[in-house]
């Protein structure tokens with residue numbers, strides 16, 4: 574079964590590239606850029622990753638990215654993750670990044686985009702890994718700041734596959750971002766949004782109605798609202814579920830309590846993803862393995878989850894058909 578999971582052509586649709594910053598690379602970049610870290614060792618960093626909820630994680634996540642300053646840093650961050658992902662049988666990544674978190678630290682969008690796009694190009698040619706970029710807005714920052722980022726992103730619109738919405742969820746509903754998501758759609762850029770991770774089912778409904786998102790990140794709290802579940806099922810809205818993240822952020826107590834089996838029974842379009850692999854104990858393959866250990870699923874279920882991800886990913890139709898054929902072969 575483990576070889577089957579590893580060889581399955583897996584697409585990762587929910588990955589914050591800043592959340593793939595492993596402690597070893599954090600130290601290397603801190604040394605290169607002369608940035609002081611509040612830790613003495615890699616072990617100390619890992620020991621600090623003991624979260625009580627989403628906000629307690631976000632504190633360390635935003636602190637960790639202080640080592641990212643140059644094009645080379647963004648490039649190395651992404652390549653480090655792409656190499657790991659490719660070695661685990663990941664064939665495609667829709668990666669998100671948080672431009673506002675870097676702009677606030679004085680790192681230009683130019684630096685961020687050139688570093689990430691350079692690594693994406695390299696991954697496509699050297700690792701047989703296709704990639705797409707999601708520009709994510711921070712929902713706990715003013716809407717005007719999101720609108721300004723979209724404006725600044727004009728030179729790269731053709732290389733941005735979607736806009737997203739992330740960061741602290743509780744108390745930050747999607748509705749206020751409706752105009753920014755509409756502006757993105759008018760530029761030909763669809764939306765995705767985190768909703769129903771820590772926030773209530775109404776945030777999922779608002780993401781669909783107000784932001785017109787085509788995928789929901791997490792979405793696990795939809796189960797509290799049967800009408801919403803029916804709608805997600807009927808409209809075949811993909812949910813990018815991140816089981817190990819949900820355990821680490823105490824959305825659920827343990828894997829055995831995860832609602833994935835119930836979501837599956839409801840006939841929802843589910844995908845399995847890692848969210849922030851450096852912080853939550855592993856990449857996509859580890860998330861597939863954790864599901865296998867907790868739920869005892871057979872090959873057919875994993876093949877369906879991998880198929881859902883390939884069908885919902887931002888990739889060319891040629892690439893999709895190639896990967897779907899590999900999956901069924």
Ligand SMILES: Nc1ncnc2[nH]cnc12
Nearest residue numbers: 589739740741767848849
């Ligand atoms: N799991 C998560 N939820 C919301 N915002 C995030 N940013 C990085 N990881 C996140």
Ligand SMILES: [Zn+2]
Nearest residue numbers: 739767790848
């Ligand atoms: Zn996320």
